Amino acid sequence: MRAYEIAFRGICQRRVSSLITIGAVALACSMLMLVWAFKKEAERSFAGANGGFDAVLGPRGSKLQIVLNGLYHLDESPGLMKWDDYEQIARFPAIEAAYPIAVGDNYRGYRLVGTVPEYLQNHYYIDSKQFELQPGGELFADESMLAVAGSLVARRLGIGVGDTFQPYHGLIFNENAIHEEVYTVSGVLEPTGTPADRVIWIPIRGIQTMSGHNPAAASDISAVLLKFKQGANMAGFQLDMLYNKQGNRLTLAWPANRTIIQFFDKISWIDKALQAMAALVAVVAGGSILAILYNAMNERRRDIAVLRALGAKKMTVFSISLLEAMGMTFAGVVAGFAVYAVFGFAVGEVVQRETGVALNPFSGNAAMIWAPVGMLGIGFLSGLVPSIKAYKTEVSKNLL
Amino acid sequence: MSLLSIKGLVKRYPSDSGAQIDVVRIPSLLVEPGEQILLQGESGSGKSTLLNLIAGIVVADEGEIVLSGENICALSESERDAHRARSLGYVFQNFNLLNGYTSLENVELGMSFGSGVDRSYAKNLLDRVGLGNRQSYRPEQLSQGQKQRVAVARALANRPKLVLADEPTGNLDPTNAKLSLELIQSLCSENGAALILVSHDPGLDDKFERTLELAELNQAGMAGAEGRSA
Structure with missing residues (x-):
């Protein structure tokens, strides 16, 4: 049984809290991508939809x-x-x-x-x-x-x-x-x-x-x-x-384009507010990972001690804990893309219905890289504290 | 050549007053390959500490523990972990099976850090402890006696040269205790593994080739072991 299998089992064992964390990561990741993508796509599409007039x-x-x-x-x-x-x-x-x-x-x-x-x-x-x-x-x-x-x-x-x-x-x-x-x-x-x-x-x-x-x-x-x-x-x-x-x-x-761009500049506070909200959700998701794994670590000190007694190295139990954090974050990021796809399609439809401007949130944008990478970074950092706790678990004191 | 050789072993812990006191002080102990030893002693006599020292979980302050030709005291923590996975099996009083894992997976966990997972051998071990039909059961679905049998199978999963058993029958009823003990002994014999079994049950003397009283072996004595669990 490899470290990633043990980590996966740990995630499954705490099904409810893991799902909540994955949901929070998905929400944060998709919000960051949506806010960014729609801002850029709306600017591009609206500025480009000037109907060919100057x-x-x-x-x-x-x-x-x-x-x-x-x-x-x-x-x-x-x-x-x-x-x-x-x-x-x-x-x-x-x-x-x-x-x-x-x-x-x-x-x-x-x-x-x-x-x-x-x-x-x-x-x-x-x-x-x-x-x-x-x-x-x-x-x-x-x-x-x-x-x-x-x-x-x-x-x-x-x-x-x-x-x-x-x-x-x-x-x-x-x-x-x-x-x-x-x-x-x-x-x-x-x-x-x-x-x-x-x-x-x-x-x-x-x-x-x-x-x-x-x-x-x-x-x-x-x-x-x-x-x-x-x-x-x-x-x-x-x-x-x-x-x-x-x-x-x-x-x-x-120029007609500039008028629209100036308009977007004027309402840029909206996407700043949305980005701040998304960042807040990202921090909460990170905190959630930390809290879940930290609490789990308290409950699992015996399990960690048993693994160590079976010959698991300190770095192995550290890796298992970190893999759990990264696993949940990764699952959240994947789910985030699914949420992004659903909301992206829905918002695109609404914008087209209301304005006639076709937005393409799937055209690829920088947020599709930095938001998942950022979330994985948050997951990594959040997983460090409980992983260090796992690393430092004293075997003899926790083997009952 | 002895399988296990202990010389001048000392382990100290700080007392409440801060002074270092000896918990274990064993001048010499030899265990031959395949030998089965009963280690008896009262609670607090340093039994568990001695097992943890042999397992490399706790580091000695003085002396040497040579197991299979390797001085555990001279190894780094990482090397001790690898050595433990390779050469030792451990049976606990509370079984210490991992919840959320089936019987088979618990046995495979025992292999994960040592010789590598060998599913057919893990199944074979469960067959031999009479739980071939309980492979997919989780610990909460097993009786106390069955849990201990899974723990025994796990301890033997890496084909260890030495099995350490810390009060393995302490939580079992007399019938299960007798069955478990017989199982541990017979499986160790079959596998050629030596056994050091710690117990304070006085009725086990006649079942072992050699019985050691920790009170005689450990010169630190009861006074030095105050406050430590064993």
Whole structure:
């Protein structure tokens, strides 16, 4: 019977306390990995899910609100802006593409975004990727009563080409606020892993002229999404000066990525708090290992003395005790990966459902190395004290 | 050549007043290969200390203990551990089986630190102590007599040259005590192992080739052994 077999038997003998310790290690390890992975993955995914735009022009207000509303289809628009403003910036020489959007309605909680068909037809939302319709679908024309559903919406609501629906007023679903217009789904987008998946696209005139909307705002829009020409490095500065410094009606959110990164920086205290909590759980798990083995050592002094009397060396009983600590920690780390996989998948699903941004917590990150290694280190340190106690156990005094 | 040779052995422990007092002082003791010796003495006479000295669990302050040609007193702790695993079997009054391990595993534990686990031999030993059908039983599922038989099998697991038995019948009823004693003696004979059995039961004299009174052997005497368990 080898030392690791005796250690394993020791873990099994204290089944309940061992399981609690393994659970604590698993919780700490998975929390550390989850907090770290989602922070990094969220930053990467959100910054990368800018839809291929460099900037967003919106009504005077918060840049973050304009970006969240215009690119991520979250939050409300800070107000409305004139169609003329869209036409003006679209003519700016450094602008390669400008797409107006209008929001204000939903269908069963999924936002309707009005835009021009060119957006879905011509725009590259990632370097070389354009929106594609699933087979059998077609885009809407400017003045049509057709709609293109994002892949996530179509899946969640079970709608497809040929289905009809009536929009509801506002961004939050209220079944009493139904509009009288009837839209027909003409196409469903292939999944993009961007917020475009969780909205329903309709012609911009549809939002502007929806029954019940203010006729005076029938040409207003919510924002303009901007793509700069290659090499037009100064365009951002010029437009920033024009709209943000000199003007006072509109706000240019530029660069769009930086706005999101600044947002993550502002809420970094949340992941710091979560990391602190995870670290605390890790310390508690370490303490648990120490307490369990230390108490067990008191109960097992006779067993250790017997092993020594049978010829086990001091280092052997030291190793057995340390192997028990490391065994429990290792089992906890393995369980931690299982917890991480389950929660990672679940959180990823929730984030995609709520934001449309696809997170991939399984893409590999540094926490997957340092968290398990750190936990094994804690397990090792926690196992040292009881192992030294085992090492020092006096055989003659404990052999009854 | 003797299997065990003890010369000028002294072991001291501090008394309550802090002074060092002799617990064991044995000028000479020889044990021949295969010999079976009964060591008798009152409680506190230093019996267990002597066994622990022979086993290398306790270190002598003076003298030498030569077992199978090796002076245990000159070995390092690690070497004494290895020597104990290799050359000695130990039977305790309280059996000292490990809970959570089956009878077979307890015997195999006896091999783990010595000659290495030999499952067929461990099974064979359990057969020989009459517990072939109790191999998968844990200590709590065994009677006192059965536990002692497992302990005897474990003591012989490494084919030791010397078996030390410390009051092995002390916790058994008379019938089981008699059976266990016969078992220990016969198995030691079969294996060619010498036996030093410690007991304060006066009725065992006629069952051994040689009986030693610790009071005569140990010149430290009762006074020096005060406060020590034996």
